[in-house]
Amino acid sequence: MSDASFDSKAYEAEAQFGDYFALLKPRVMTLVVFTALVGLLAAPVAVHPFVGFCAILFIAVGGGASGALNMWYDADIDAVMRRTAKRPIPAGKVTRDEALAIGLTLSVFAVVFLGLATNWLAAGLLAFTIFFYVAIYTMWLKRLTPQNIVIGGAAGAFPPMIGWAAATGSISVEAVLMFCLTFMWTPPHFWALALFVRMVYDIATVPMLTVTHGRRSTRVHILVYTILLAGLAIASAFTSIGGPVYLATALVLNALFLKGAWDIYRRDEDDSENDNFKVEKSFFKLSLLYLFAHFGAILIDSALVRFGVLS
Amino acid sequence: MSLRREHELHTRRSGRNLGVGLVLAAFIAIIFGLTVVKVNSDGFQMQSGQVTNGN
Known part of the structure; x- marks a missing residue:
């Protein structure tokens, strides 16, 4: 074997810095960074x-570390799902051992330095969050129960x-109210995703609600959780995290979110197939805006209080 | 065979090495900055032993 043939193959498969960074799930990190901020x-x-x-940096690194540990453990599932097949481990760029080493090292680093800094x-x-996400959610519940999303959402x-x-x-x-808001938001957010990436979880044999209880049941679950979420989100406007900006945001977005959940509930599979899951996809996109807007409103109201605009 | 000064491996891994270098530089800057902030904070106190040892 010549050096040239060896090198060209190695070059194609060799991990670049971005591949290691991708282990940290940067898109998930944006949610972690914003809500922690x-x-x-x-x-x-x-x-x-x-x-x-x-503090925000170390929280983000801790979140990223748990993402790397998740990819280490779930490499077998990721390899068979189209959505995750290009992740660094199934793509052959990074080995499982490397992901484990990076995840453990960054976990310890993030926890120790957050403690020293704050x-x-x-x-x-x-x-505890890293432990919950990796051990409770990834290693235990994800492959065991269709309620994986609900409990794992706590992380x-x-x-x-x-x-x-x-x-x-x-x-x-x-702090507990902000926790509850994100916790209740997670199930409808992920179940909407599960509806339009339908084949993915079937193949990977992850017990998602769509697989274990059927798609009709998932639509009902989305509606029920959205009603509970809307009640919590609007009631929070009258607590210490609320304010006029939050109330206005919560009223508008929860009305839209409830309508979206109702539309998903009323549809059957033929409707969804015919328009390529248009309603489910728009509900998923709205869910991203929903969380960012609620937390943005909490931030604006607290700034208004701090600068004396609100009492 | 002596190792060339600019081996192919250097080119291939330049992005990766640059990334690690930047992360390490950022780490040093963060620790330095945190130390400055902590030392200048109101609650910071030198331990008595450390003060007398310097005299």
Whole structure:
């Protein structure tokens, strides 16, 4: 075998920096960063800007580390699903051992440095979040129960609570409300996705609700969870995280979200096939706007209070 | 055979090495910045032993 033949093959498969970065699930990280930032900035405690920046960075790194550990464990599932087949491990760019090493190293790094930069309550919450996402969700529930999304969604709901704890050193009702908002939002968000990437979970034998209970049941679940979410989101407007901007945002977006969930409920599979899941896809896109807008509104209201515009 | 100064491996891995280098540089900057902020914060106190040892 010549050097040239060896090198050209190695070059094609060799991981670049971006492949290692992709292990950290940068798109998921944007949600983590934004909600943690809102938790940190909405807290009634002034945080030094650089410490705040570091806190968000370490929370993001911790979230990324759990993503790498998720890819390490789920490499077999990722390889058979079209949506995930191009991830670094199934694509042959990064080995499972590398992903495990990166995930563990960054987990320890993120927890220790968040503790040093802010406080050990925030660091403990970050450590628990990583443990919950990797051990409870990825290793245990994801392959065991169709409620995987519901319980696993808790992992994604922790970042605003960590941000709040990083600023205040405690957990209060505001942090819990932000947690609940993200927690309740996760199931309809992911079940809508599961409806229009239908074959993916069937092949991978992940017990998604669409596979175990059927697509009709999934549509019912989306509607029920959206009604519960809307109640929680609007009621939160009258708590300490609420304000006029939040109330207006919650009223508009929850009306749209409820309508979307109702439309999904009323449809059957033929309708969805005929327009290539147009309603389900638009509901999924709306769900992304929904969460960012709610947290953005919390941030604006807290800024208005801080600058004396609101009492 | 002596290793060429610019081996093909260097070119192939230049992006990766540059990325790692930038991450390490950012890490140093963050630790330095955090240290400055912590030392200048109101709550920062030198331990008494450390102060007297310097005299």
